[in-house]
Amino acid sequence: MKKRYWFLVIAVTVLAAAVYINYPKLDLISGFAAKSVASGHFADGRTLQMIEEGDNDIPLVDLAMNAIDEKNKWATASVFGLKTRKAIWRDGLGAMLVDDDFDASKPYNIPKRNTVKNNLAFPYGDAEPKDTFFENVNYGKLQKAVDEAFDHSTEKFKRTRSVLVVYKDHIIAEKYDPGFNKKSKILGWSMTKSLTATYFGILQKQHKFDIFKPAPIAEWKKDKRAKITTNDLLHMNSGLEWDENYETISDATTMLFLSKDMTKVQRGKCAAFQPNQNWNYSSGTTNLLSGILRKQFKTHQQYLDFWYSSLIDKIGMQSMFIETDMSGNYVGSSYGWATTRDWAKFGLLYLHKGNWKGEQLFNPSWVNYVTTPTKGSDGRYGAHFWLNKGGYYPDAPRDLYSANGFQGQHVFIIPSKDLVIVRMGLKENPGFDFNHFLKEISGSVKG
Structure with missing residues (x-):
């Protein structure tokens, strides 16, 4: 019983010391986390788990507790319940960290976009690239180099999400990590x-x-x-x-x-x-x-x-x-x-x-x-x-x-x-x- 008590005391002391040492950074930690969650989720549809295990898998940032409000399109983050920060999503402008004085109901301008699609192939249009074979390209060596850029199974060494190689305006290699694809922002x-x-x-x-x-x-x-x-x-x-x-x-x-x-x-x-x-x-x-x-x-x-x-x-x-x-x-x-x-x-x-x-x-x-x-x-x-x-x-x-x-x-x-x-x-x-x-x-x- 005494051992368990002293273990608990030590654990609480270490946690308190960590909070004290890093307290000035908490605004930055929770700010990074909230902004990352709001952007990744509302821009690219990533789940909270995917963001926390990927984008926010950074020392100290991984301490943040995060939440997503789907209805209001915002994300919040805090560290041990302290220094809660909010990032709101606004269509056309993306996610933005806000403070307590920010009026989210105030009208705002958004950029006017020209997103007319066409039937041209990449890179000049939205259609799939045409298959092209170049005799001077060693495709075996190329594919091996691309494959080597990615982790295998659950490894987290290289952490590549995508690789794209374009030669003479033609895609000659393209690969994505699980969870990502050609439409991932x-x-x-x-x-x-x-x-x-x-x-x-x-x-x-x-x-x-x-x-x-x-x-x-x-x-x-x-x-x-x-x-x-x-x-x-x-x-x-x-x-x-x-x-x-x-x-x-x-x-x-x-x-x-x-x-x-x-x-x-x-x-x-x-x-x-x-x-x-x-x-x-x-x-x-x-x-x-x-x-x-x-x-x-x-x-x-x-x-x-x-x-x-x-x-x-x-x-x-x-x-x-x-x-x-x-x-x-x-x-x-x-x-x-x-x-x-x-x-x-x-x-x-x-x-x-x-x-x-x-x-x-x-x-x-x-x-x-x-x-x-x-x-x-x-x-x-x-x-x-x-x-x-x-x-x-x-x-x-x-x-x-x-x-x-x-x-x-x-x-x-x-x-x-x-x-x-x-x-x-x-x-x-x-x-x-x-x-x-x-x-x-x-x-x-x-x-």
Whole structure:
């Protein structure tokens, strides 16, 4: 009896200590959990169990107790009954974390979509891709590489959800983990950053924006931040303070899970370095860019529509949607959802240097711009795209560049091979060996 008593005392003490140590993080933990549940369930139809065993299977986040309200379209989460957070679903805008002051009954604008279907085959339409055989593709080697990217049985080592390989606009390999398929919408996390940057390429082609002029931020005009250009922001070398750490309370986690207006967080930071002197990856910078985009339009409705009419719907990414913050800004750093096939279309747009069915969405020179290494990145980063010029993946082609996201979301673009490779999952380097993955797939295509 005494042993059982002392075991209980120790267990309660350990639990209390864990709560005390992590109490400042509880807002973030329950915020992440509630947002993840609301998005995954209402966007993609995932069950609560599937989300908790997949999307929310992250240390500390897995402590959250979650619930779904089907009638009101929201999800709640708390940790040991503390710090309850709510995320509501709004058709057209996705899931959004809200605070106690948010008025969910207030009318809101939603983007106008052009989702007219056609009978064209992938990637230019919604019909199934045509079967095509390429003599220079080693299909056995390709399929083996794709199969090796997935776990077997109940393993949780590689945690791949989908792989899609497109060669010369044709799907030559496609596979999904149980519970996912070609219609599953998957969060791209920071792959959304590459999408956000693309709008500046589109506006530049339309002669509506000059990225080389000082960033249009009124608060910066009277101090040394006045020298920061939009070009600096796109290259993540503005010199502004920022802490991008997802394992603790940081600028990034505070912004994503506590801020009402995510465009303001980076805007209020002080300059720690001169522009173009210090590369520092920053989700706050991308949301600041989303705020700059919003200022280019006379109305909020025009801002909402532009993201779809100029790009997403233009290239038939009909499954895609971008979620907003409480102030109605697109969370351009992190919250883009789409099917694997639609993510591949974004890669193909870049593979074709901005041309889609004969229409030039951005200038071909924009591709050179985003793939030019940022000073201080060791050839790893360009303008909101990741690069392989420095050989980060030593056995993959050096001209490879990609849109990357948290937990190993990737759209790889390899011009020399005419390839786009999409991998979605829950494990990134070094847990998942992307170098081997890319080596084997690119090596299966000769010439």
